[in-house]
Amino acid sequence: DILMTQSPSTLSASVGDRVTITCRASQSISSWLAWYQQKPGKAPKFLIHDASILESGVPSRFSGSGSGTEFTLTISSLQPDDFATYYCQQHKSYPYTFGQGTKLEIK
């Protein structure tokens, strides 16, 4: 199975900050990486697929990049609604594995 590792596990930031979350795969997954946002008690919300393609309706302050084994999710200017937990998931091969999550907290 492909192991996905996110860093940091927790990130404290303020409204307006630019933040970056990193996701590493244990083997090359080309660009087959998705990102999801989850708020407490809610289902995950799909944000990005193929490492950098934003789902329709996702604000443009979100961006994804990377290929191979290293990927990033960047939020250019944090908004209050962005404080949540973010998960990466490889969608190259089954089982589709997730990272352990990055909790984005208000500083």
Added chain:
Amino acid sequence: EVQLVESGGGLVQRGGSLRLSCVASGFTFSSYSMNWVRQAPGKSLEWISYVSHTGSPVYYADSVKGRFTISRDNVKNSLFLQMNSLTAEDTAVYYCARDSGYCTTSDCYRWHDYWGPGTLVTVSS
């Protein structure tokens, strides 16, 4: 509006069985592959099963293979997960998730674009 609503969760004893359902609306259910993804309390997400839009093929995570069975009824717009031989490690919120994606000449690549709100399964020991 795409909607997925799970049901069937609850408290079950170790070794017991449970059948989860997910009713879909707002899209042509028979055209989409579907998944079950679970999340243990305070933990990350774990993909556990996939079923194609026709009902075959199906895939399972090793953690549930041989114990869980995914199926679907395209007439009733419903997805199911039959869970047997449950253990405490199966305690989680179970989400059904719709796939979007594309296929190349060599493979298909999918992601989960819509999720239900989840149903909680608690296995008591």
